[in-house]
Amino acid sequence: MFDKFQKLIKLFKTVDLAQLEKLSQKVDLAAIINSVSKMDEAQLHMAMKMLTSTKKKKDPPPVDADFYDISAKLSPEDRALQLKVRAFLEAEIKPLVNKYWLHDDFPFEIIPKLADLNVCGYVYEGYGCAGGSSLVDGIIAAEFGRIDPSIATFLGVQSGLAMGSIYFCGSEEQKQEWLPQMQQLKKIGAFGLTEPEVGSATAGGLTTTCKKTADGWVLNGQKKWIGNSTFSDITIIWARDVDDNQVKGFIVRKENPGFSVEKIKGKMALRIVQNGLITLTDCVVPEADRLPHANTFRDTAKVLQMTRAGVAWMAVGCARGAYENALEYTLKREQFGKPIASFQLIQNHLVEMLSNLTAMQTLVYRLSELQDEGKLKDEHASLAKVFCTLRTRDIVSRAREVMGGNGILLEYNVARFLADAEAIYSYEGTKEINSLIVGRSITGFSAFV
Incomplete structure (x- = not known):
């Protein structure tokens, strides 16, 4: 017992009287001495080590989600x-x-x-x-x-x-x-394929129609969820030819008579994107604005294959943004006197997020290699779209969770990623449609109705 007090007295001797006076105003020195008297040798050694330590606080590693470089x-x-x-x-x-x-x-x-x-x-x-x-x-x-x-x-x-x-x-x-x-973004474009009633079933049943006339083509129907369409100069419209039942593509200019756009309001995701409901009422399009190499839905699919791969990459970006914002938050947010990033359960969430993100990154990297090698198939793009958007939903959810209540505040960014992930999950073909594309490839059976 005497040795314990000797060590404590030795520590106090390094403090001048003025410092000791200030300290006594902030803490109960008698209570501290009483607590020290109850410590065993190991506890006292640890306390002395903490009090006399001159080690600088270790800076956390930089926030970077490219874990596999x-x-x-x-x-x-x-x-x-x-x-x-x-x-x-x-x-x-x-x-x-x-x-x-x-x-x-x-x-x-x-x-x-x-x-x-x-x-x-x-x-x-x-x-x-x-x-x-x-x-x-x-x-x-x-x-x-x-x-x-x-x-x-x-x-x-x-x-x-x-x-x-x-x-x-x-x-x-x-x-x-x-x-x-x-x-050069001097002219803005939009892409009109999705429709109010058929959605992803466009391959088998576009309700928007086109008919050849002496003046060109007459288009009738509606398109929904068309991004950029409220301010675009042109919109690519896909329509079913009533004469041969094949899908054809058209460049429709915003000034074309019979073309109108209504902004879709009340969205909970991708709110910056200006989505429109397009109505085509006897809209006349000259033959010069018909896409000559778009004559079946397979021609449309060429474009969708490329952009579906891009959506998989976009999902990776969304997930990375959520993860990095959440990691940075946990390194700064303190509970019980230390960053919450030091707690086991928080670290478990962060590692789960990073595991999914790293798997997504390596998948899309190989996907783009196939694309550059000219080997990309519909099923490759569809698998990436399914997996990446599904895992993104999990990552943004965990990101919100580690941030607690602040995770739903826009100022911390993750709330926006959480909402936007829902739209990415659905557009460019739902999980179900893309799964059936992959399923057809691996089984040889088409389950489309």
């Missing part, structure tokens, strides 16, 4: 582009997205800045496009998704669906007219 496989030029896109999004997009998301509005001021970034139509050859790889295009989609899935969707519609339809199915004249302007 996939970016190291990129060329220096591609890695530089990735970091350029990331820096742009952090500086120009991240500060404003919560405000626009909350107000269900689109930040039109970013369009010239996006044009200067020069990544629209990245994979196409010519027409002002970079002619880059599908891998880097996917990485760009993930970087956009990491900051805001809504802006990622805007770019995906413009660059993938609208430009892709013209690039793969249009005439040379149509490509020359539209693609350079769309690449």
